[in-house]
Amino acid sequence: MAINSMAPIVAAAADAGESNSNDNNTTTPIKHVIVIIGENRTFDHLFATYQPVNSGETVLNLLSEGVVNADGTPGSNYSKVPQNLTFNTDTYQISPPASRTAFTTLPPPSAGGGYFDQGLPPFSNLEDATTYENGLLLDDYKFLTTGGVPSSILGKPDTRIMYNGNTVNMLPPGPYQLTGPNPGQLTYDDYAESPVHRFYQMWQQLDCSAAQGCLNDLFAWVEATVGAGSNGKPPPAGFFSPPDAKEGATAMGFYNVQQGDVPYFKMLADTYSMSDNFHQSVNGGTGANHIMLGTGDAIWFSDSNGNPLQPPHNQMVASGSPNAGVVDEIENPNPASQH
Secondary structure: OHHHHHHHHHHHHHHHHHOOOOOOOOOOOOOOOOOOOOOOOOHHHHHOOOOOOOOOOOOOOOOOOOOEOOOOOEOOOHHHOOOEEOOOOOOOOOOOOOOOEEOOOOOOOEEOOOEOOOOEOOOOOHHHHHHHOOOOOHHHHHHHOOOOOOOOOEOOEOOOOOEOOEOHHHOOOOOEEOOOOOOOOOOOOOOOOOOOOOHHHHHHHHOEEOOOEEOOOOHHHHHHHOOOOOOOOOOOOOOOOOOOOOOOOHHHEEOOHHHOOOHHHHHHHHHOOOOOOOOOOOOOOHHHHHHHHHHOOOOOOEOOOOOEOOOOOOEEEOOOOOOOEEEOOOOOOOOOOOO
16 A cells, blocks of 8 residues: 555656756765645544554553544543633734633534635536646545535534534533444545734634643534634624524634545554644744745845835735735734623
């Protein structure tokens, strides 16, 4: 399996050698490094129940900490990691000072994802998938045509999710397994909602202070009070009650590699090294993490001569072109009055 999975990489290396490139002229036995950028989804989202295949190796995850069992059910320490409800009614605070109250049940995660967040897979047939996408294993192209979200639940509580005998509207206030064995339950190749991945919101989810460290207890609360695509806009009416609470507790979901979920990632973990204490390079979304991983620094807005400038703020860009529009790259994280 590992040999077959590496075949495209080996072929690429051979092609590079034939083209007289300098790829193999290294001072160590390492010839190629493949970088998988970690962002938005936590380590436990994929590897909550992972166990190392080699003796003497350990991993820090929900299973090793006793939060869940190998079958994904709540473990002996599940009650020690509840998600909490709090309030931030003044200016933005990384760790709101109000007292914490554990959720009785999680805000139900909604059904979403897919092509342009419309619940659709990127391709409708294998011919298009293999024509316009390359680099995948042949057996994996079918997954570019599957996993669509049923229109009946799109944007509503994801009824495909059940955990430990509870429906999506009654999930316990901690991690929950996304997938399940019963017909109609979510499978690992189905699209699911995307969690909040913005700078200010991710800091608040971690709930860090000098006195208490990082509690990691406000993931669900931030999801239910902000929404991934808000971009600073005020929430719609009824935002704090399903189904308007956007992602709900999407960030608390995990796959179960012990039950066959995400097999390619498991193969990579079994075959190569993995970093179980690394989440992502910087709090924030895709662009920030690509830049930080490649340069070790955060991006900043400047003119063509490297001088700092204020980013666009309610500013018309590309005037007169089909791409014209008002752009605002400055976020105000202060809570709206509904908060």
